[in-house]
Amino acid sequence: MAQTVLRLNQEAFRLLGLLSVFLLVQRCHGFQFKVGGSGTWTVPADNAVSYNQWAEKNRFQIGDTLMFVYAGDKDCVLHVTKDDYTNCNTAAPLEKFTDGHTVFKFNQSGPHYFISGVADNCHKNEKLVVVVMADRSKNYSNGTVPSSPPAPSPEVSPPSPAPAGEESPSPPSGVEINPSPAPSQESSPPKNGASSFALGVFGTIAAFLGSSLVLAV
Secondary structure (H helix, E strand, C coil), X not given: CHHHXXXXXXXXXXXXXXXXXXXXXXXXXXXXXXXXXXXECCCCXXXXXXXXXXXXXXXXXXXXXXXXXXXXXCCCEEEECHHHHHHCCCCCCCEEECCCEEEEECCCCEEEEEEECCHHHHHCCCEEEEEEECCCHHHHCCCCCCCCCCCCCCCCCCCCCCCCCCCCCCCCXXXXXXXXXXXXXXXXXXXXXXXXXHHHHHHHHHHHHHHXXXXXX
C-alpha cells in the first residue's frame, strides 16, 4: 500500500514538473497564431469570416507569431502602413514576404497592417489588422509608478489680502481667477499589470521547482 502511494506521488510530481516547464517555454517563445484560424492567406469566400473579424476574437502579445500559408508564385504578404492598408497600395511596403510559408513575429505593441501583394485581392478583403497589446507588467516590474503630470498654474494669481480695515481690490473685469488645483495623488498600478508580473514570477518559480522534482525523480 505504501509503495502504491509513493508511486502515485512520484507520478504527480513528474506531471507537475513537466507542466511547469511547458508553461515556462510557452511564456518565453510566445504563441503562434494561424491567420484566419487555418493559416490560409487568400481572398475570403463570400460567406467566410473576414480576417479582421477573426483577429478581433484573439489577444495578441509581444513575442507571438502569425503564420501565413499561400502560393508563393501567385500571392505574397505585405506588411504596410495604415494609409497603404486603407488604399491597398502595394508599391512601397515596410516588408514583403514571398516564401509561401511566412511566420511574422510581433516585436512591438500597437496595430500591424497586412495586405495581399496582389492589389485586386486586397480590394476583395485579403487584408488584416492585428493589434498587439502593450506589456503593462514592465511598467511596474521595478516597483515604480508613472508620475502624474504637474498641475497647470493659474494664468492670473489671486490678489493679496488687503490690510485690516480696507476692502480687498476687485479683480480686473473679464479675468477669471481659478484657485490652484490640489495636487492629485499618484494612482496605484492597474491590477492587470501587477497580476501579470505576479503570475510571471510564480510561473518561473513553479517551473524551477518542477524541473528540480523531475531531475530528482
